[in-house]
Amino acid sequence: MIGSSGSNILEKEDGTMRVKASAVALACVLASVAYAGPDTITYQGSLLNHLGGPVSNGTYQMQFKIFDAATGGTNRWEETDNVQVTRALFSTILGDDTALGGLFLTYPDLWLEVTVDVDRSGTFEGDEVFSPRQNLAGVPWACPRLEPNAESPNLVGGHSDNYVTTGAHGATIGGGGDSGLPNRVTDDWGTVGGGFDNQAGDDDGTTSDAMGATVAGGVVNAASGILASVGGGWHNEATSFAATIGGGALNHAEGLCATVGGGEGNDATGIHATVGGGQYNNATSEAATVAGGYGNYCWADYATIGGGYIHYATSPYATVGGGMLNSATSECATIAxxxxxxxxxxxxxxxxxxxxAADGEYSFAAGRRANAHHNGSFVLTDSTDDGFSSVRDDALRVRFNGGATFVVNNGRWVRFWETAGHLIDTSANGAHLTVGGAWTDGSDRNAKENFATVDPQDVLARVTDLPITTWNYKAEEPSIRHMGPVGQDFYASFGLGQDGRHIAALDANGVALAAIQGLYQIVQEKETRISGQQQQIATLQAQVSAQQARNADLESRLAALExxxxxxxxxxxxxAGGKAK
Structure with a gap:
């Protein structure tokens, strides 16, 4: 279908009537499926008087002529119709009496001249010829030419310079083209929809090695692989089997079944490689994919880059999701x-x-300047601009200068954060680790219930009976010795804790304190007894001293007597001796 519009002024020589006819739409419609050119076209317009109003309703005789020049030239076709005009509007079909045939294919530049018997005198007068003629230049582009051949005809529309290479068959050029910039199909079954300077086929002299190539439109695009396709854009090339470029500019799909969706300067050179869009992206290996972004490079099979700015995925199955200046350079490595x-x-x-950096195998890094250099290492960091690295394989290192809180079921949590002298806090009972390294159990009276008194001396007796040995943990070397009871004996003696396999430090401390109290009671009782005995001893000592004093006095007296x-x-x-004598 073609269309044109224009206006013509008709004025009688005596000036008594001035009619203006304005063809607001001129349509060319194929009357059949034949491609030799339209046999009929629909012509619509209006007739206005010299005041700009509609002429009288009725039937007007109109004469239509088609010339090969704007003025002069040769009359190539003409027809006279009786046309009904209602409220100045009319519509008629040109070619229903005299078929247009191959007129438009033969003459690329045609002009329509319309004459209206305005005064309905029954004759056409010279001043009833509308001037200037209307150009039908759009017709050659809309009415393709048929190029028959033994296998399948070629259909060529658009500019007269458009062509199908000799020997090719089943080719189609829908339109477009320009002088010196024709659309062309060089291989069998190729298609160019429109635009100009587009090529479907490889133009290597053989018409069967790039068959089925398609360029939908655009400018200077080429589909030179078998079943290759370019949707549009500018200077795009799809050069391999089933390679596809949706649009954009300066894109290349060179790999088998490779795809470039659009953008600028993108290359999909690997088999089944894909570049979705963006600018200057490259997918050079099998099934490599770059979704978009700028300056991204997928240089390994099945590698993927989601988007962003200048990323590299250079090993099989490597992935970069986005961002800026990221590199995934080992198998299955991933950067989100x-x-x-x-x-x-x-x-x-x-x-x-x-x-x-995640350099180790199976390593993981996140945050800022986190370095997971060891295999299986996980390194998590905060926003501090300072390197923080793993120290051994299969280890987690975490740096959060603002602390860390782990919330478990029922909203309970453990927090690592230096505050009020605490380094580790818990929400359950206030237990915490001090900055100095002392573990402090929570012991708030308000957090406890079901209090019961204990018999310190009974606890002391149980402690006395509790086996205390030295031993080593099986997980440690035999040389690393520990001293204390086993959980089973402790639980059997005191019934404290959740089971017989563990001893809570708070329970052990409580037993020790109770035993100390029991021991203190015994000591106090003994001290009381000792104090009474000491008083008795003092009394006896006084009595002995008095007796000793008395004895001394007697001894003194005895000595005097002696x-x-x-x-x-x-x-x-x-x-006596004197008597003896």
């Missing part, structure tokens, strides 16, 4: 996003953030 991250270990991953008795004894002896 962020900036300046690298995943160089097989099966390693960087969740995001900035300047993180002192008196001796002389007397001596005198008696003398007296």
């Amino acid at each position: 996003g962020g900036r300046q991250n690298s995943a160089a270990g097989a099966f390693s991953a960087v969740a995001g953030g900035r300047q993180n 002192a008196l008795v001796v002389p007397m004894t001596q005198g008696v002896a003398l007296l």
Whole structure:
């Protein structure tokens, strides 16, 4: 279908009537499925008088002529119709009496001249010829030419310079083209929909090695592979089997079944490689995929880059989700996003953030400047601009200068955060680890219930009977010794704790304190007895001292008596001796 519009002024020589006819729409419609050119076209217009109003309703005789020049030229076709005009509007079919045939295919530049018997005198007068003629230049582009051949005809529309290479069959050029910039089909079954300077086929002199290529439109696009396709855009090339470019500019789909959706300067050169869009992206290996972004490179089979700015996925199955300046360079390495991250270990991953590295196999890094250098290491960091690295295989290292809280079922939590002298806090009972390294059990009276008194001496007796040995844990070397009871004996003796396999430090401390109290009671009782005995001893000592004093006095007196008795004894002896003589 073609259309044109214009206006013509008709004025009688005596000036008594001035009619303006305005063809607001001119349509060319194929009357059959034949491609030799339209046999009829629909012509619509209006007739206005010199005041700009509609002419009288009725039937007007109109003469239509088609010339090969705007003025002069040769009349190539003409027809006269009686046309009904209602409220200035009319519609008629040109070619219903005299078929147009191949007129438009033969003459690329045609002009329509309309004459209306305005005064309905029955004759056409010179001043009833509308001027200027209407150009039908659109017709050659809309009415394709048929190029028959033995297998399947070619259909060529658009500019007269458009062509199908000799020997090719089943080709179609829908339209477009320009002087010196024709659309062309060089191989069998190729198609160019429109635009200009587009090519379907490889133009290598053989018409069967790039068959079925398609360029829908655009400018300077080429589909040169078998079943290759370019949807549109500018300077795009699809050069391999079933390669596809949706649009954009300066894109290349060179791999088997490779696809570029659009964008600019993108290359899909691997088998089944895909570039969705963006700018200057490359998918160079089998099934490599770049969804979009800028300057991204997938250089390994099945590698993927989701988007972003200048990323590299250079090993099989490596993936970069997005971000900026990220590199996944080992098998199955993954970077979700962020900036300046690298995943160089097989099966390693960087969740995001900035300047993180997962170099070890199966390693994981996230945050800022987290470095998982060891196999199986996990390193998580905060926003601090300072490197933080793994120290051994299969280890978790975490740096959060703002602390960390782990919430478990029922809203309970454990928090790591230095505050009020605490380093580790729990929500359950206030237990915590001090900055100095002392574990402190929660012991708030308000957190306890079901209090019962204990018999300290009974506890002391049980402690006395509790086996205390030295031993080592099976998980440690025999040389690493410990001292204490086993959980079963402790539970059997005191019934404290959840089971007989564990001893809570708080329970052990409580038993020790109770035993100390029991021991203290015994000591106090003994001290009381000792104090009474000491008083008794003091009394006896006083009595002994008094007796000793009395004894001393007696001894003194005895000595005095003895002192008196001796002389007397001596005198008696003398007296006795004198009598003997």
